[in-house]
Amino acid sequence: MTTILDGKGLADRMRAEIAEETAAFVARSSIRPCLVAVLVGEDPASRIYVRNKEKACEKAGMESRLVRLPASTTTDALLHLVRELNVDSGVHGILVQLPLPDGCDEKRILDAIDPHKDVDAFHPENVGLLSQGRPRYLPCTPAGIRELLIRSNIDTAGKHVVVVGRSDIVGKPMGLILVQKARGADATVTIAHSRTKNLPEITRLGDVVVVAIGRPKFLTADMIKPGAIVIDVGINRLEDGTLCGDVDFESVKETAGAITPVPGGVGPLTITMLLRNTLTSAIAATEQVNSPPEPSNAG
Numbered sequence: 001m002t003t004i005l006d007g008k009g010l011a012d013r014m015r016a017e018i019a020e021e022t023a024a025f026v027a028r029s030s031i032r033p034c035l036v037a038v039l040v041g042e043d044p045a046s047r048i049y050v051r052n053k054e055k056a057c058e059k060a061g062m063e064s065r066l067v068r069l070p071a072s073t074t075t076d077a078l079l080h081l082v083r084e085l086n087v088d089s090g091v092h093g094i095l096v097q098l099p100l101p102d103g104c105d106e107k108r109i110l111d112a113i114d115p116h117k118d119v120d121a122f123h124p125e126n127v128g129l130l131s132q133g134r135p136r137y138l139p140c141t142p143a144g145i146r147e148l149l150i151r152s153n154i155d156t157a158g159k160h161v162v163v164v165g166r167s168d169i170v171g172k173p174m175g176l177i178l179v180q181k182a183r184g185a186d187a188t189v190t191i192a193h194s195r196t197k198n199l200p201e202i203t204r205l206g207d208v209v210v211v212a213i214g215r216p217k218f219l220t221a222d223m224i225k226p227g228a229i230v231i232d233v234g235i236n237r238l239e240d241g242t243l244c245g246d247v248d249f250e251s252v253k254e255t256a257g258a259i260t261p262v263p264g265g266v267g268p269l270t271i272t273m274l275l276r277n278t279l280t281s282a283i284a285a286t287e288q289v290n291s292p293p294e295p296s297n298a299g
């Protein structure tokens, strides 16, 4: 019997836990964790993502602020805004919604965010800390996957995890997290991408296969070994308006040992981990001002 890994259910439970922790923090500090989202331009998908993040923050008892700017906003203007948010002690998390419009220097803007407020964990300092196994924050989507594996009692220690996709947001940090000498990790990791040769031969080696490529129903049943754990990160909108993942769910679920659905799998966990990082940032800013960074959620 294949297990359907219920990311939505787990996200709901975790958001309730985070809301409780937030309430306790607010009670002892009188400070509300605050996430600022910066949305540049009119991309409809980005607008929906940011709205969902705002709603989730408010439900968890956090403050959420939205800065909306026109697509014509310059890199310099964005850098100025980020610097203002960096020094605003009432702000604990800064999220610049990607993609930015053409003409905005995405790297420069992300690099300008104070690493302590970089709750997406994209800043090179946070990537470096993660690669050394002492993360300040874990990047939200791979952190959600790690949490899903741990809480579903899927032990990755000594297992071969094949990650398909090498983006800075999902694939690479997923590999970095799982290869660490840590709880919920200790895996042997292969990262595959569009230049990988004989991909099906490689994915068939995976005890766990994580697919994050943005190609509808790409991973088919013949590409995994029987009993493999399949994590589908993809979110693709088909012509008829329905959503599907990067995994051909209907066929793969017959062969896999466990599989995440789309929607209702990895997606809801990403925002949950953003809330977790924002709370961690607020607590660190107020209660551990002089302490070195603690691994927030890696072990």
Ligand SMILES: NC(=O)c1ccc[n+]([C@@H]2O[C@H](COP(=O)([O-])OP(=O)(O)OC[C@H]3O[C@@H](n4cnc5c(N)ncnc54)[C@H](OP(=O)(O)O)[C@@H]3O)[C@@H](O)[C@H]2O)c1
Residues within 6 Å of the ligand: 141, 164, 165, 166, 167, 168, 169, 170, 171, 192, 193, 194, 195, 196, 199, 212, 213, 214, 215, 233, 234, 235, 236, 266, 267, 268, 270
């Ligand atoms: N659930 C969530 O919360 C969440 C969060 C983030 C992203 N997503 C979804 O996850 C998917 C991937 O997102 P992303 O930001 O990581 O995408 P991305 O930046 O476009 O990266 C895609 C990666 O997939 C690789 N790839 C593309 N076609 C391939 C193929 N045929 N065989 C093997 N590898 C291939 C690319 O290889 P190269 O590097 O060689 O080009 C690249 O590394 C998208 O559907 C996105 O919407 C979901």
